[in-house]
Every structure is written in structure tokens, then in C-alpha cells.
Amino acid sequence: AQTVTQSQPEMSVQEAETVTLSCTYDTSESDYYLFWYKQPPSRQMILVIRQEAYKQQNATENRFSVNFQKAAKSFSLKISDSQLGDAAMYFCAYRPYTGTASKLTFGTGTRLQVTL
């Protein structure tokens, strides 16, 4: 069974600085997707970024980028120029690539605090 581990329950960053959230996973599959979701106090789950395992290039979405290390099974999220609105819970998630098997396995989350 796949597992996803987020070892940082809480992180803090100053506004305009850069922060990196860690995620590791365990799988025997060679093809899969990885995701980072943001959950602000509203509870809404918002997709931040996704990475296909077969792509060597790291995904980037504006101020959000990932460092995907397939051999190490590591998938960290870097937030640049942090803003107050980035304060939220962040969840790393794994999904098999296979056809209809689109179930997500989540990590336990990292709470990010952004300070002035």
C-alpha cells in the first residue's frame, strides 16, 4: 500500500521569504501523480500543483514549485515570496497512474504560518 509522509506538522515563514514543505512517499509503482493541496481556514481543498512521475521537469505554478526526486521518493513544495494568504494547511497526496484507480492517498498535513 502506498503511504505519504509529511514530517513537519507546522512551519513558519516571514512574509516575502521562501519556505519549503517536505513530503516523502512509498510506492512500488513506476507511474503515478503527486499533488499538493492547500486548505485555508475556509476548509476548501484547493489544488496547488501537480507532478506526473514520468516527467523529469519539476512543475511550477507562479510562486509555487516542486522539487521532485523520484529515486528518493521525495516531493517538496517551495513557496517563494510568501504572502499572508498562503497561511493554510498543506497536504501532499499520491495517486496511481492506472486508469480508473484515481484514489488519493494523503499525508497528515503541514500547517504553514506566515508572519509579518
Add this chain to the structure above:
Amino acid sequence: DAEITQSPRHKITETGRQVTLACHQTWNHNNMFWYRQDLGHGLRLIHYSYGVHDTNKGEVSDGYSVSRSNTEDLPLTLESAASSQTSVYFCASSDNDEQYFGPGTRLTVT
């Protein structure tokens, strides 16, 4: 615009009562999922469906059931609510690509 909705948003019930949480999506997605979110556990999969009349157990399915009579709806039923089922419940749907989440239902079992 297509969306996924959950009702009620908040629910308080007593131990032993049957409770049904509704999930409705207008994406026309075949795949639908129910998760529960608890501190220290992230989101865990309860049940999922890949189409009408298809249902499957997730990792924490005990005490829950679902039925899929149409594409749009996947109601989650707690047959006999227990205090351990106090949680926030999320419904999601997908077309084998991105999962779209509902706003969540906070359920308290007293």
C-alpha cells in the same frame, strides 16, 4: 459553472442515530469519493464509486455505507452514529484527472 456541493454543512446528532450526508456534483464525473479529515490523520478514504451502481470500500469504511443510483449523487450513510465518527467529511469527484472537492460537512456525534 459546474460544482460539487455537500449538505448539510454542519450536523449534530446523537449516538446510535442514522445520519446521511449528501454529495451532489454537476461535473458529470464518473468517479466520486468520500473522505474524512481528522487531526493527525489528514484525509482518509471512506468509500468510492467509479460509476452508477458501483461502490467500493476505502481504508476506513466500517460503520459507513454509500449508494450510487445516478451520476450526480453519492450519499454517505452512518448506520448507527458513534462518537468516533465525529469528523469533517469531504466529498470529491474526478474524471480520472484532478479531484474536485466539496466544501465539507462538520459532523458532531454526542
